[in-house]
Amino acid sequence: MVRRRSTDLRAPGDALNEAPRLFVVFNPASGRGRGSRRIPLYRHLLEESFSHVTFGTTTHPGEERDLAQRAVDEGYDIVVAAGGDGTWGNVADRLVTSGRTDVTFGMLPNGTGNDFGRSLGFHPTDPYEAVRVLAEGHVRRVDVGRLDTPSAAETRPDLFEARHFLNLVGFGFDIAVIDAAARARFLKGELLYKVTALQQLFRFPGIELAVEGPTAPRREGRHLMVTVSNGRFFGGGFPIAPGATVTDGRLHACRIEDVPPLARLRLFSLAQKGTHVTSERVEVISEPTFRLTFPSPPRFEMDGDVRQAASEILDLRILPGALGVVAPLS
Numbered sequence: 607m608v609r610r611r612s613t614d615l616r617a618p619g620d621a622l623n624e625a626p627r628l629f630v631v632f633n634p635a636s637g638r639g640r641g642s643r644r645i646p647l648y649r650h651l652l653e654e655s656f657s658h659v660t661f662g663t664t665t666h667p668g669e670e671r672d673l674a675q676r677a678v679d680e681g682y683d684i685v686v687a688a689g690g691d692g693t694w695g696n697v698a699d700r701l702v703t704s705g706r707t708d709v710t711f712g713m714l715p716n717g718t719g720n721d722f723g724r725s726l727g728f729h730p731t732d733p734y735e736a737v738r739v740l741a742e743g744h745v746r747r748v749d750v751g752r753l754d755t756p757s758a759a760e761t762r763p764d765l766f767e768a769r770h771f772l773n774l775v776g777f778g779f780d781i782a783v784i785d786a787a788a789r790a791r792f793l794k795g796e797l798l799y800k801v802t803a804l805q806q807l808f809r810f811p812g813i814e815l816a817v818e819g820p821t822a823p824r825r826e827g828r829h830l831m832v833t834v835s836n837g838r839f840f841g842g843g844f845p846i847a848p849g850a851t852v853t854d855g856r857l858h859a860c861r862i863e864d865v866p867p868l869a870r871l872r873l874f875s876l877a878q879k880g881t882h883v884t885s886e887r888v889e890v891i892s893e894p895t896f897r898l899t900f901p902s903p904p905r906f907e908m909d910g911d912v913r914q915a916a917s918e919i920l921d922l923r924i925l926p927g928a929l930g931v932v933a934p935l936s
Contacts, residue, residue: 629677636689674700690717695909722773725837727934747927755917778813779831812864819893845880
């Protein structure tokens, strides 16, 4: 049985209830549908560890945000997301948007990459450890990213919607890999990302874009990919921004210039160890805000979910300490 130490369950400046009320959002589609297999175990462990727990299950994409809003409206102390980076990001977006700093976010890894959890010290595939961390109740304040499309707000207010993200926003090669992974069969987890990435190293044509920050001059041209990270990892454990932490008050833009396929292969090998940053074709820029400009509105990924921008201009910024998260001791 996982024992709960409720006296540890408090955010800085705020004490939560001795017996906190939990609302748990399950996404059975996480992990390409494999997340559904772990739901009964998670329910059993949670019911053993907490006296006040309610469960909600998504039935369509994006419903995590609606369930999180319900939990906020009904006064739950902790809103827990059981899924991967996409599920976590959708629930966190709703919590930050609500403005309720007295509501704490909980995470149960149950997806494909689980990369944001890695940055906090979660084991990506151990449900027993995840529930133990939740029961111990150590709360950390973490940064959250925000993406805005300013020109869309002016010209197409019906399409404009600012969104928050926990881990990363990616452009270019990142999208090609996600598309290929969605078509792949018989692969999962880190192996899925690595195999599909290797395929796309020889197929992806590159992407034109420009990136700039308050103190960083404009860089533009053809890129293999650009990621803007809050967390350190992406793609199932690649340390794409090896110097990033989720408490440093910065976003970290990793831009990789386009190169021929064999040079891409070498960069891919380096990226698995976080040493890609030693290449002259790679630059990591750390700023509180970035503006990215594209020839046309791009497709991009936010916390593992693919989205279509409504504008060719995207603004990203960091919100320091915007979310309280139950996490392993740092």
